[in-house]
Amino acid sequence: MALNREFVGRQYAAPATYEVSRVKIKEFAAAIGDTNPIYRDREAAKAAGHPDVIAPPTFPIVFTLTGAGEALADPELGLNYAMVVHGDQRFEYTRPIRAGDELVCVSTITEIRSVGRNEVLTVQSDVTTVDGEHVCTSYNTIVERGGAA
Amino acid sequence: MSATIKYDEVETGQQIEAADYPVRRVNLVMYAGASGDFNPIHWNERFAKTVGLPDVIAHGMYTMAQGGRFVTDWVGDPGAVVDYSVRFSSMVVVPDDDEGATITVSGVIEQKLEDKRVLVALTARSGDSRVLSRARAVVQLA
Numbered sequence: 001m002a003l004n005r006e007f008v009g010r011q012y013a014a015p016a017t018y019e020v021s022r023v024k025i026k027e028f029a030a031a032i033g034d035t036n037p038i039y040r041d042r043e044a045a046k047a048a049g050h051p052d053v054i055a056p057p058t059f060p061i062v063f064t065l066t067g068a069g070e071a072l073a074d075p076e077l078g079l080n081y082a083m084v085v086h087g088d089q090r091f092e093y094t095r096p097i098r099a100g101d102e103l104v105c106v107s108t109i110t111e112i113r114s115v116g117r118n119e120v121l122t123v124q125s126d127v128t129t130v131d132g133e134h135v136c137t138s139y140n141t142i143v144e145r146g147g148a149a
Numbered sequence: 150m151s152a153t154i155k156y157d158e159v160e161t162g163q164q165i166e167a168a169d170y171p172v173r174r175v176n177l178v179m180y181a182g183a184s185g186d187f188n189p190i191h192w193n194e195r196f197a198k199t200v201g202l203p204d205v206i207a208h209g210m211y212t213m214a215q216g217g218r219f220v221t222d223w224v225g226d227p228g229a230v231v232d233y234s235v236r237f238s239s240m241v242v243v244p245d246d247d248e249g250a251t252i253t254v255s256g257v258i259e260q261k262l263e264d265k266r267v268l269v270a271l272t273a274r275s276g277d278s279r280v281l282s283r284a285r286a287v288v289q290l291a
Contacts, residue, residue: 031183032214033176038227048151048226057217057230057286061210062184081188082200086209088283090234096227139234 001078002148003112003119012071014105017130018063022099025055032056045098054096061089064125064138068107072121072142079121079144087120088141094134102130110139119147153225156265156290165223165256165269170215172207172241173249180211194245207241212252212280216271219254220286223269231266232287239278250275265290 022042029039037044038054045053072079097103104127111122125138177191186208189196197205213235221227243250253274260268271284 028183031176031179032211032218033170034214034218034221036218036221036227048228050228054228056214056227057221057233058210058214061186084188085240086237088234088236089210089213091232093231 001080002114003079003121003144004077005112007071007074007077007109008112009109010071011106011108012068014063014066014107018103018105020055020097020099020101020103022053024062025053025059025099028059028062029056032058050096050098052099054098057091057093058089059097060091060125060127060136060138061140063103064105064107064127065123065140066105068109068123068125068140071107071109079119080147083145083147085143085145086140087143088122088139090139091136092139093136097127097135101135103135104128104130114148115143117146117149119144151226152229152289152291154223154290156261156267159258159261159267159290161258161261163258165219165258167253167255168219168222170218170252170254171249172211172215172243172252173247174205174243174245176249177205177207177211177243180208180214184208184210186210202240204242204244207243207250207252209237212237212241212273212275215252216254216273216281216284217286219256219271220269220288223256224288224290229289230286231289233285235271235281235284237280238282239275239280241275241280252280259285262287
């Protein structure tokens with residue numbers, strides 16, 4: 001089923017701020033098999049010029065989809081989640097995410113289009129600190145296989 | 150930030166030595182837990198097959214993370230990665246055995262940018278398939 005184009009431009013704020021903890025960064029780094037000490041050891045992070053341990057570049061996937069996830073589950077959108085695969089992903093950084101950050105995430109559905117038999121939807125998530133400092137922006141494009149057939 | 154690679158010491162076209170990253174079912178279970186992505190196509194073979202997949206497949210983001218690891222291992226400081234983007238062009242199929250699958254990542258300095266930044270183009274393969282395309286990282290060098 002074609003996705004509802006009326007969702008383009010809709011914005012979703014995450015229901016709560018995301019508090020970045022050392023424990024979560026360590027867990028995520030372990031899950032991707034990455035032993036870099038800058039993810040685990042404050043002294044190693046400080047030696048590299050960071051105030052605390054930082055998160056791997058793909059870490060924002062942990063929290064950026066919470067707001068948009070609600071939108072994607074809206075029956076009015078018409079997305080069959082079982083047929084969804086990840087199409088494209090980009091992370092653009094102003095500075096690394098680090099332990100102690102309290103982050104605000106606002107997600108916007110920026111595009112819905114048909115590509116062949118598939119429906120393609122892009123969500124942009126802007127991540128800032130509670131003080132309004134930009135940290136990173138995530139661009140997440142998903143593909144619903146057969147959605148446009 | 151303190152990248153260990155100096156901008157003046159890299160050239161356009163320079164290769165970054167390939168690395169292999171194994172992926173077994175346990176890695177996908179850990180990744181599901183850490184990322185919060187519990188889509189059953191990443192851990193339930195029975196479900197994966199009912200939606201037309203050959204077997205359980207890795208999270209695209211797991212594969213992207215291995216490409217990220219390749220870049221951060223090269224540059225030293227993960228904070229040096231200022232932009233990282235990929236297209237997921239093929240699936241990484243992960244059989245339920247002791248071998249699992251292997252993701253092989255290689256890279257090349259595609260362009261030297263301003264402010265001591267470089268554009269690194271990545272290639273990621275698993276088996277005969279190219280699993281990432283248009284994989285690019287902008288990295289701040291020293």
